[in-house]
Amino acid sequence: MNDLAYQVEYLVSRAGGLDRGDILERLQNSLRMQEEDEKALAALPRGVLVKKYVKGHQYYYLMTREGDKVRFECKGKLPGI
Numbered sequence: 885m886n887d888l889a890y891q892v893e894y895l896v897s898r899a900g901g902l903d904r905g906d907i908l909e910r911l912q913n914s915l916r917m918q919e920e921d922e923k924a925l926a927a928l929p930r931g932v933l934v935k936k937y938v939k940g941h942q943y944y945y946l947m948t949r950e951g952d953k954v955r956f957e958c959k960g961k962l963p964g965i
Contacts, residue, residue, distance in 0.1 A: 933959070 895907045902910075931948035934956070945956040 891911055892904060892908050895911065896902075896904055929946060929948075931946045934945050934947050936943050936945055936956075941961065943961060944959045946959055948955050948957070
């Protein structure tokens with residue numbers, strides 16, 4: 885039995901009022917959404933956005949780690965600030 889079939893059987897045994905088709909559809913939808921979310925997360929830049937003040941102005945930097953070094957890449961001011 886493959887992994888998806890095992891998950892469906894497990895969910896059928898626990899779900900009240902849902903049939904195999906409903907559970908399979910929901911499971912496939914959840915797996916598709918998980919894959920889309922993982923792709924979206926992979927497309928984001930690595931690091932943390934930090935705020936620094938330079939001569940009284942706010943600037944935002946993308947802080948990343950490369951080995952033992954920490955890099956700050958200036959992203960500029962946020963619009964409207």
